[in-house]
Amino acid sequence: MSQAIGTEEGKTTVQERILNAAEELFARNSFAGTRISEIALKAEVNQAMIHYYFDSKEKLYQEVLARLFQHWEQYVRSISWDGLEPESIIREYIKVHYELKCQMPNLYKIFHWEALEGGELFNKYASSTWVEDFLDKTQLFKEWKQAGIVDANVNETILLFSLWGMMNQFYYRDHNNLTMIVGKEGSAEQLQAEIVEQMVQLTLRGVLVKHQLPTVSGSAEAVKNVVVLLPEAAEKGENAEAMKLLDKMSLLPDWEMKPTADAQQALEDCRNGASLFVFASTKFGEVPARIVKLLHGLEQDTALAADRFVGLWVTRDNPASESLQRTLEDAFNRLGAFAIARVSGQSPRDYMKRCAKWIGK
Incomplete structure (x- = not known):
């Protein structure tokens, strides 16, 4: 030879x-x-x-891992999560990592052998990105928990290991085996896509709080009547941030806007079936009087608050705004409503996309 x-x-x-x-x-x-x-x-x-x-054999093992991780890093570093909603990030994370397992089964098989045998060589020669990817996602889930997006009882580390565990049941199986598991014919890509969708739905329903669950197609009304409680400055046209967001809301094709500065009027509109969006501004973290009146009205009529999705936007013009945002979210949630959580630093466009899914349900 x-x-x-x-x-x-x-x-x-x-x-x-x-x-x-x-x-x-x-x-x-x-x-x-x-x-x-x-x-x-x-x-x-x-x-x-x-x-x-x-x-040596160990040096050869190191080179094998280095080559595998080089390919793995090319995929991971090309993924951007910027601008995506939590459910979209979860979907993409599952999809991408499952595809990686299918495309690079040997990397994960080697990892599983080491885990079973208690070896340390894999961790010794693993790419630092392998650990960074894990830490980035655990931190992201922690932030979602703090923002009320993810169930507070979820352990983010166990969650990630559980996601990998689901993927590990399927990535190494051949076409015939996948056909039997899925229960229908299709190409390998189609069967894998079906498995991804099942894993995504199981995760979303077990992790995200109720108001974050994906919408069932065709379940929303054609037109949503939305009463918008404005802050005083916006009523006078002086709150540029609120006015800009109100303009964006008016462009939503299935929203019929009903702006008002009167909390009592907002309550009446809610009784007539309108959904609710609340603007607020603050100087020192105090709750504006009209919102106090709105909350008091909802407290008196608990059926009106129950299971109601509420959009909340506190204009970010001083350090106390973030505190008031969380205070109002907690206040509406305690009444039995579902305040649509706003992630710190989230853009008006992204928040409105989230509200468009849930307001009017």
């Missing part, structure tokens, strides 16, 4: 054959369960050639 090492072409060919063979055997049998002699046989080289290029 040819084992040319005198040219770069020959060197690359031999190295790649060794790496390919080692990757397959490490994934099939684990690091501890794979012998250099087996790698040499599969790569069609002698054992001395492996030691010539890689010095």
Whole structure:
């Protein structure tokens, strides 16, 4: 057999054959369960050639992982979550990571072998991005919990491990096996897409609070009557942020706006079936008088507040605004309504997209 090492072409060919063979055997049998002699046989080289290029089995293992992680990082670094709603981020996270497992099964098989055998080599040579990706997502779930988007009882670390656990049931299976599991015919891509959708729906229904669950197609009314309680400055046309957002709301095709500065009028409109959106502004964190009156009215008529989706926007013109946003969200939630949580730093456009899904239900 040819084992040319005198040219770069020959060197690359031999190295790649060794790496390919080692990757397959490490994934099939684990690091501890794979012998250099087996790698040499599969790569069609002698054992001395492996030691010539890689010095030791551990060094070869390191190079196999480095190559796998290089491909893995290309996918992960190309993903941007900017501007996406929580349910969209969860959907994309599951979709992308499941596709990665299907495309790079050996990386995950090697990881699982180490986890079963209690080895430390995988963690020793894993890409730092592997850990960063995990930490980024756990931090994101923590922020969603603080914002009331994710159920406060969810443990973000257990959640991520559970997501991976679901994926691990399917990524290595062949086409026939997937067909049996899904219960219908289709291409591998179609069957995998169906599995992704099932994992997404299970996660959304178990993680997001009620007002974050995706809408059932066709369940919303054609036109939503929305009463908008304005802050005093906006009523006078002096609150630029509120006026700008009000303009965006007026462009929504299925919203019929009913702006008012009168809390009593807002309550009457709610009794007549209108949905509710509340603007507020503050100097020192105090709750504006008209909102106090609105909350008092809802407290007196608990059926009016029950299961009502409420949009809330406190204009961000001073440090106390963030505190009032959370105070109002808590106040409406205590009354039995569902305040549509606003994530810190969220743009008006993104918040309105969220409200458009839930207001009017």
